Amino acid sequence: MDERYDVVVIGGGAAGLSGALALSRARRQVLVVDAGAPRNAPAGHVHNYLGREGTPPAELLEIGRDEVAGYGGEVTTGEVVRVEREDDGFRVDLADGRAVAARRLLLTTGLVDELPDLPGVRELWGHDVLHCPYCHGWEVRDRAVGIVATGPMGVYGALLWRQWTADVTLFQHVGRAPTEEEREQLTARGITLVEGEVAALEVAGGRLSGVRLVSGEVVLRDAVVVAPRFTARADLLADLGLETVELEAHGTVMGSYVPADAMGATAVPGVWVAGNVANLQAQVIAAAAGGLNAGAAINADLIAEDTRLAVAAHRLIGVR
Template sequence: MKRYDVVVIGGGAAGLSGALALVRARRSVLVVDNGTPRNAAAGHVHNYLTRDGVPPAELYALGRDEVTGYGGEVVIDTVTRVRRPDGLFVVELAGREAVEARRLLVTTGVVDQLPEVDGLAERFGRDVLHCPYCHGWEVRDQAIGVLATGPMAGHQTLLFRQWSADVTLFLNDVLEPTEEQWEEFAARGISVVQGKVEAVEVTADKLSGVRLEGGRVIPRQALVVQTKLEARADFLADLGIKPTEREAMGAVFGQAVDSDPIGATAVPGVWVAGNVTDPMTQVMNSAAAGLTAATVINADLIGEETRLAVEAYRAVATTSVV
């Protein structure tokens, strides 16, 4: 098997940023990406300094070119399993031979699980949205709906009110606002609609409304929804790494891999960065986390190499004395 200093699993902002730092540190690096980024459906990446508005595919293509320009390798493939029979990690791939790695940087992100509302998934990333900082400017002053899927819906509603004066909260039979929230919605001019949401309406390839059970349609141009976020980490099970639940406002909103602030997991030699460990983080934060983890990985490798060099040096010195 071909051996690398570091195998980076996931080729989004976190993975490519980490890989770039590592190849510039003269490390042998392989990036494995399955070609299905979380934001593939989105037209643009925002809040990424000097690259605001760049399409996700273009950003990642630029990142791959930078990594390979310094001698790194990037392959489009899927990691099916990672095991550690001895001191090295064995990374098994779906479409080619397995490779060995001294260290792993996992940046595979999350999958958005959408509520079962007819037509919702087809519009996700276009006019069905989840993040005001990612999409708020693009839907400013439009008729925005917020679909309640849990207790965070009230918070989302108040956030999107910053971008539009025409905001409607659909309680969807899952949210009962508190007295304080009712007062906040009234004070901010936010409409609240009772009843379960059945489907989204589309006209001329644009979202045009939200249909309730019974057939009533509320005209809307954009719909906000809180997805359930599930970490892509099944391939780490043999190492004993499994995602744990994350909560906000008393409700589970997804799963992620536990790590310390610099991305180290409980398994020595395995680091994580980006949405796989911090589901709420944005693209630029993910890139920064990948860079942070990469510098720590390089320092860890230097520590190992120095220890081995000292052992070899002592062995030679002892032999010379004898």
């Protein structure tokens, strides 16, 4: 082993850095291993983060790294390729050949947005192609927004985004058609329903110009909303016997996550999770809160272990 730590945090986003900050302030030896590919990198700003509203994602992470380092925590750029239980802790192998030991693990690797397979979606993702109104609704308020339905949540999404703009068009791309009750709801709220498969998003000068249907018709839109599948980045935990589970809503699979208790403890002793890998709906501030909770729980668990070891040593000395 190159080094030994109380805790190795795998993932250096808001959840990982928040957990590392709490643990470093608790005078634990902490290493954060970050692959440098944050989920919100395409977004221009972080929103709904009290005190940091509108901060660029990269800037927020840089501030967090500096704070962790200020309390003695280590943050390194790299990729963890394997974790395995070893003795009373874990062995963590990095892609550069380095191996470190950890008494506890905190996995904050986030999730992958699996986008609909439509031309134009990927290149516009994060600025003109959106998914969360609480993240981006204000930025497209009163503009022409299109909802591309790829499942049973299309009507719900259209009604939700109607809060931010009166110009909403629901494109019934795939999935079941709206019921009569849902059609009445759309009409009552002034939402246009376009029935017909979407062929692609029209891109002009790197920006969205409209939605092109299979029929050839183009409907002008300033922003488009899609529903990705949210898949937890948790392959590393399979070797420890921990699997992800699917999250269903309204009869459709929304994604996968690692189950854990309220403080992030998993079914595998010594392993905690926080952020989007455990909570698909967590925005940045919620992910940071999850990391804090997990950090506190890990420290408490280590204190209990330290105390058991100290008592055992004390008794041994007494016997002698």
